[in-house]
Amino acid sequence: MIKVEGLTKRYPRTLAVDNISFEVEKGQIVGFLGPNGAGKTTTMRVLTCFLPPSSGNVNVAGFDVVESPMEVKKRIGYLPETPPVYPEMEVSEYLTFVGKLKGISNADIARRVDEVMGRCNVGDVRSKLIGKLSKGYRQRVGLAQAIIHNPDVLILDEPTSGLDPKQIIEIRELLRSLAGDHTIILSTHILSEVEHSCERVIIISQGKLVAIDSVANLTNRLRGSESVALEVESPDGRPNPTDVQQRLEQVSGVSRVMMKESKNGRLSFTIESLQGRSIRADLARSVVNAGWNLSEMRAIGLSLEDIFLELTGSGADKEAKDKDKGGQQ
Amino acid sequence: MRNVLLICSKELKGYFASPIAYLLMAFFALIFGFGFYTATRDVAKFAFQAQMMGQQQPMSVNDQIIRPLLGFASTITLFLIPMITMRLFAEEKRAGTIELLMTSPITDIEIILGKWLGSVILYLCLLGMSALNVVMLFAWSKPDFKPVLIAYLGLILQGACLLAIGAFISTTTRNQIIAGGVTFFVCLMLWLLSWFTAFDTGAVASVISYLSIVTHFENFSKGVLSIKDTIFYLSMIFFALFLTARSMESLRWRS
Numbered sequence: 001m002i003k004v005e006g007l008t009k010r011y012p013r014t015l016a017v018d019n020i021s022f023e024v025e026k027g028q029i030v031g032f033l034g035p036n037g038a039g040k041t042t043t044m045r046v047l048t049c050f051l052p053p054s055s056g057n058v059n060v061a062g063f064d065v066v067e068s069p070m071e072v073k074k075r076i077g078y079l080p081e082t083p084p085v086y087p088e089m090e091v092s093e094y095l096t097f098v099g100k101l102k103g104i105s106n107a108d109i110a111r112r113v114d115e116v117m118g119r120c121n122v123g124d125v126r127s128k129l130i131g132k133l134s135k136g137y138r139q140r141v142g143l144a145q146a147i148i149h150n151p152d153v154l155i156l157d158e159p160t161s162g163l164d165p166k167q168i169i170e171i172r173e174l175l176r177s178l179a180g181d182h183t184i185i186l187s188t189h190i191l192s193e194v195e196h197s198c199e200r201v202i203i204i205s206q207g208k209l210v211a212i213d214s215v216a217n218l219t220n221r222l223r224g225s226e227s228v229a230l231e232v233e234s235p236d237g238r239p240n241p242t243d244v245q246q247r248l249e250q251v252s253g254v255s256r257v258m259m260k261e262s263k264n265g266r267l268s269f270t271i272e273s274l275q276g277r278s279i280r281a282d283l284a285r286s287v288v289n290a291g292w293n294l295s296e297m298r299a300i301g302l303s304l305e306d307i308f309l310e311l312t313g314s315g316a317d318k319e320a321k322d323k324d325k326g327g328q329q
Numbered sequence: 330m331r332n333v334l335l336i337c338s339k340e341l342k343g344y345f346a347s348p349i350a351y352l353l354m355a356f357f358a359l360i361f362g363f364g365f366y367t368a369t370r371d372v373a374k375f376a377f378q379a380q381m382m383g384q385q386q387p388m389s390v391n392d393q394i395i396r397p398l399l400g401f402a403s404t405i406t407l408f409l410i411p412m413i414t415m416r417l418f419a420e421e422k423r424a425g426t427i428e429l430l431m432t433s434p435i436t437d438i439e440i441i442l443g444k445w446l447g448s449v450i451l452y453l454c455l456l457g458m459s460a461l462n463v464v465m466l467f468a469w470s471k472p473d474f475k476p477v478l479i480a481y482l483g484l485i486l487q488g489a490c491l492l493a494i495g496a497f498i499s500t501t502t503r504n505q506i507i508a509g510g511v512t513f514f515v516c517l518m519l520w521l522l523s524w525f526t527a528f529d530t531g532a533v534a535s536v537i538s539y540l541s542i543v544t545h546f547e548n549f550s551k552g553v554l555s556i557k558d559t560i561f562y563l564s565m566i567f568f569a570l571f572l573t574a575r576s577m578e579s580l581r582w583r584s
Contacts, residue, residue, distance in 0.1 A: 070436075
């Protein structure tokens with residue numbers, strides 16, 4: 001339904017999206033995940049024909065976004081980050097306007113408006129000015145606007161932001177009921193969102209594709225590995241951080257050693273194991289054999305949250321990690 | 330066409346749902362009404378004095394009231410037009426609703442024409458306030474109605490032209506105040522330029538006065554339906570709307 005090949009979007013001073021490729025099958029719900037500024041919104045804007053790509057091919061619902069944007073626009077529903085509502089309009093008036101804008105005939109419009117107001121639970125405010133509505137209602141009016149013409153593809157930029165927990169659950173249920181007939185891409189930086197409503201996840205960071213997989217696979221991929229927090233003390237009070245790190249890295253089964261902090265002669269590390277390896281016993285032995293004191297050791301559970309942080313990373317070690325993950329794809 | 334009318338009616342609803350339309354109409358009616366009052370009072374006084382002195386000068390409601398009044402109206406609209414156009418695109422850009430329009434199956438041209446048409450209709454409502462005054466003259470005297478219609482045509486063309494320029498300026502910013510301020514400055518310059526070049530005859534002066542949109546209203550105000558000036562206005566409208574379309578397109582490339 002959606003096919004993106006080598007999409008790059010360059011702004012005058014920044015490279016917002018760097019050579020991203022992915023495909024989305026019909027009827028899937030796909031989560032578009034990444035920290036703020038990762039290029040989620042830019043990618044979505046290209047998919048909706050709001051921005052032209054700098055290079056690459058983007059095909060939505062069977063049409064190219066550059067060559068036949070009109071055909072694409074007829075088949076997509078889009079909810080931008082801030083719902084595109086006119087505060088001076090009433091809810092039903094606004095939905096009627098958008099419906100007509102999307103090409104719904106005058107005969108069908110009233111029925112469609114009623115239908116989406118029911119679906120998005122905004123019927124009780126139908127004759128209120130949108131400017132007077134709360135953020136949650138406004139968000140739902142925005143969602144109603146996106147589905148009014150029954151589009152093949154729904155593109156939602158952070159659909160649950162600003163909603164209270166109950167509303168979030170309602171929106172999730174709504175999205176799930178829409179999947180099947182509609183292909184849905186939703187962006188978010190909230191992970192539980194993806195765990196709850198998406199079948200597949202596309203993770204991007206700093207404009208690059210970091211991972212694309214089903215939610216189950218992604219969690220499995222890292223669940224097999226172990227993460228350990230370790231604190232080392234040396235009797236003379238002055239352990240050499242690089243020595244310790246090197247020794248820990250040499251323990252078999254260790255994939256990565258990260259130095260956390262060094263305080264009062266104590267060094268804390270976070271250590272990750274390779275897939276399916278248990279390393280705690282070996283680590284303890286290694287530390288003790290070197291003559292250091294093992295003052296703390298505990299296992300850290302890995303959630304989707306950690307996977308996300310791990311994949312998107314931050315700061316200096318980012319580039320390396322990106323390359324690493326890119327290699328695994 | 331359906332899309333153009335859809336956008337146009339949305340714009341009009343926007344104007345009339347907020348105080349803008351009513352404020353502008355009230356301003357215009359008040360200032361024009363004041364001009365109307367002074368003009369008719371002076372003419373009446375002058376006619377009275379002329380009669381007392383026994384002089385039989387021909388009086389013309391067209392020349393002495395309507396023509397200067399409509400010239401006055403053309404100047405007032407210069408100050409009101411920025412307030413009509415400033416929100417056209419700037420507000421949509423600020424609120425993000427431009428994203429809705431630009432991702433809907435509707436062309437940029439349709440959006441622009443719809444918005445421009447909406448602003449022209451509000452402008453016609455303003456002119457309608459002045460027509461209320463002018464109609465009174467027809468009730469109490471017998472002015473020639475053809476020059477009045479031509480002068481109104483001139484007012485409409487001049488306004489439509491300035492509205493198109495204002496629409497273009499509004500696409501260049503997301504700040505209404507800036508859009509309004511720049512448009513106001515442009516209108517003011519056009520007005521001033523027409524003054525500065527009124528008595529100059531050099532090549533530069535004649536080019537400037539030709540480009541100054543206000544000078545082309547003169548023939549219309551005299552009741553002369555000038556093809557040359559009509560074509561000037563129409564081509565300026567076309568040019569300004571063309572620039573607006575280019576500017577909207579560049580939004581996609583820059584934003």
